[in-house]
Amino acid sequence: MATGGGEGARTWRRRAPKRDLAVWFGWLLGLLVTLECFRVIADVTIWEFVWDAPQQAGDLFSRMVPPRWPYIDRLWLPLWDTINIATLGTLLAIVMAVPVAFCAASNTTPSRLLVRPVALFIIVASRSINSLIWALLLVSIIGPGVLAGIIAIALRSIGFVAKLLYEAIEEIDTAQVEAVAATGAGPGQVLTYGIVPQIMPAFAGISVFRWDINIRESTVLGLVGAGGIGLELQASISTLAWPQASVIFLLILGTVLVSEWVSARIRHAII
């Protein structure tokens, strides 16, 4: 925003010349870094493998079709497990995430100095570890099976639900809260009348959205032994039974489509 010109026509530029130069230099630097990265990656790539990639992919695909459809009868139970892992894991996460969210939101936390940092740490810790890794840890702690899957999903989801929920809590309209407080309501009543109705749409949206994500995540948990359809996938791939793997892929695709549709309907109905 440098202006100048003196007596003649007044000129205007977005930036001062020095800043202009700096911006151009920044772009140049970015370009050079990109080119250098490309060179390093190219050096360590075995190009023979890349060149025949289309051939390999075609080969794999030809082994996958036709899918072995009768195999699907053995998949219904694992699929049911998968859906249960996602649903129960989400419910467990919600139960734990709601208090964490209220402790983390700066306008509802009991103590900004003590409680809020702890709540924020829980959120970060939960979010920083992928549910597959949680599952890996839990399988070695409580053994393989559906329970490990449920807890893995729950631990990963706490952070997600709590973070989005506490952001929603911080964005509420304070006038409505003030109005309820002004009637002489107690703290619990201010919470349930002034704050909860305002965050209900966000809460419902977040929960359903997370359930939707968890359906997808729970399909792979079986890869590390945490139950569900992923166990079958693991077994099929390790025995090179590609026609079975393709049945599983199609089933997962169908499940995700259904869950997407269900969550869209629920969100529509609630909000």
Next chain:
Amino acid sequence: MLELKGLEKRYPTGDRALRGVDLVVPQGQVMALIGPSGAGKSTLIRCINRLVEPTAGSVRLGDLELTRLGARELRRARRRMGMIFQEYALVERLSVMENLLSGRLGYVGFWRSWFRRFPAADIAQAFAILDRVGLTEFVDKRADALSGGQRQRVGIARALLQDPDILLVDEPTASLDPKTSRQIMRLIVELCEERGLAAIINIHDVALAQQFARRIVGLRMGEVVYDGPPADLTAEVLTTIYGEEDWSRTIRREDEEEEDPEAARDGTAEEAGGPPAPDRERLAGMT
């Protein structure tokens, strides 16, 4: 009944919003508080029910010193002070009845309010007030489905359901059109008369203040610079409150009132009806 003495508020930023306000509001008096933006009008009424904590001075409601109350006693005292807000401040996603009954929260325990099991007397009273403000058919509508004027009626009804001694009214008409503004002001003043309530009404619109209040207090830079009847509000007074401006068209003269067809029609309608009967058409339909 309400007595402020040396009331001061200094915000953490250093702004002195109130600089020693002394004010006495007797029972049943409707008082308008005027003044430029930033004069401390909102801070003043929020210091009374301590949505904002005053830094110094005293606030007495009847025999009760409000500034020294603990959390529990403050909640009990707040029941006696109904508040009405500029942007209505209804809980948007709750129904009209739930918003009304939230005026009873100070009297009802947590679990009863959680399960919406309010005492039958409260519900009967809520219906009566809803009738009075002309919104009976909206009882189960969600607050965000109402128009501005209707919402403000719900806000008024919520405050009345507290069974207060005084109304604290913060810019009740600032978000409303001129006609609805007059209806809302008239409703507030009528209700105060019916129930013998005192009221402090923050208001920007000088003409509205003159039309509806019996006493006007002018606030400037956190100090009371005028306190008197609406008729004495001269151009000089307005200049002390707001600063230099051409006030000749703002001040209401007695003869002008008759020329306003809207004011004349409503005035006769109400005088004929004796104690003001709720005119549903006027109250609910057109807003």
